[in-house]
Amino acid sequence: xxxxxxxxxxxxxxxxxxxxxxxxxxxxxxxxxxxxxxxxxxxxxxxxxxxxxxxxxxxxxxxxxxxxxxxxxxxxxxxxxxxxxxxxxxxxxxxxxxxxxxxxxxxxxxxxxxxxxxxxxxxx
Numbered sequence: 718x719x720x721x722x723x724x725x726x727x728x729x730x731x732x733x734x735x736x737x738x739x740x741x742x743x744x745x746x747x748x749x750x751x752x753x754x755x756x757x758x759x760x761x762x763x764x765x766x767x768x769x770x771x772x773x774x775x776x777x778x779x780x781x782x783x784x785x786x787x788x789x790x791x792x793x794x795x796x797x798x799x800x801x802x803x804x805x806x807x808x809x810x811x812x813x814x815x816x817x818x819x820x821x822x823x824x825x826x827x828x829x830x831x832x833x834x835x836x837x838x839x840x841x
Contacts (some may be wrong), residue, residue, distance in 0.1 A: 743758075781806030
């Protein structure tokens with residue numbers, strides 16, 4: 718399941734989130750046409766291959782909460798200029814990504830993953 722088409726699409730979106738911005742699990746799910754699949758987006762992020770070099774630290778809950786137990790996530794976001802509210806959540810009003818494309822189309826990790834997979838992954 719880790720290389721499912723849905724997971725690859727999640728990873729492709731995450732790869733486009735620019736420094737200084739964050740995206741929520743639900744926002745990703747909605748962009749993929751599955752607004753009730755926020756947990757599945759979480760599973761995709763938990764199984765994201767390190768070789769893709771995704772900015773996983775930029776994915777938070779819709780309220781701006783960070784991943785429990787990820788000690789460096791806040792530091793990584795702050796290093797990019799992301800600010801936090803007094804409750805410890807990302808200031809989503811300032812830093813939520815609007816979804817506009819960043820970089821060139823066809824260059825995301827999902828497309829690289831598809832190319833590596835070859836003919837066996839076509840149609841997925």
